[in-house]
Amino acid sequence: MRLLINENIPLSSVKILKEKGYDVFSILESSPGITDEDVMCYAHDQNRIIVTFDSDYGELVFRKNLPLPMGVLYLRFIPQTPEAPAEYIIDLIDKQIELEGMFTTADHRHVRQRPMTSIR
Numbered sequence: 479m480r481l482l483i484n485e486n487i488p489l490s491s492v493k494i495l496k497e498k499g500y501d502v503f504s505i506l507e508s509s510p511g512i513t514d515e516d517v518m519c520y521a522h523d524q525n526r527i528i529v530t531f532d533s534d535y536g537e538l539v540f541r542k543n544l545p546l547p548m549g550v551l552y553l554r555f556i557p558q559t560p561e562a563p564a565e566y567i568i569d570l571i572d573k574q575i576e577l578e579g580m581f582t583t584a585d586h587r588h589v590r591q592r593p594m595t596s597i598r
Contacts, residue, residue: 479571479578480548482521484530485510488557491564498568514538521547527577529553529567539581539594546594549577554585 483492485506492504503526505517512520514534521528522545528535529551536552538544551570557563570577570584580591 480524480526481567482517482524482526482528482547484517484528484532486531487529487563488560490560491562491567494561494564495567498564515542515544518544518547527551529563531563536581536583549579549594550581551577552581552583554583 480501481495481503483495483502483504483506485504487504487506489504489506492502492507495502503524505512509516514532515538517528518535518538520526525548527549528547531553533552533554535550539546539550551567553563553566555566566584570589575582575589576591579594581594583590
């Protein structure tokens with residue numbers, strides 16, 4: 479699974495994901511400040527799943543005519559620690575939640591998914 483970690487995810491979480499062997503590309507490390515549209519295009523070109531705390535990706539995926547990423551994981555919680563996002567992502571993957579092809583909205587109580595393939 480190839481993840482594109484948006485710049486609002488702490489670097490300590492990026493480090494944990496990399497240490498666990500995930501293929502991770504971090505916007506904060508490589509291209510801070512780029513637009514959400516550019517993030518979408520990069521994720522599409524590199525076949526990556528966007529991981530973000532940014533609610534704007536719902537509109538970008540479902541209302542704009544942009545190239546789609548492999549998936550989007552929109553985290554809807556306030557992390558208690560900088561490592562919490564990585565722990566949550568690892569837990570989702572361990573539970574075998576399918577992220578590819580899906581727009582996934584997740585918090586500590588619910589995981590909702592909508593196929594992205596049905597929008598085009």
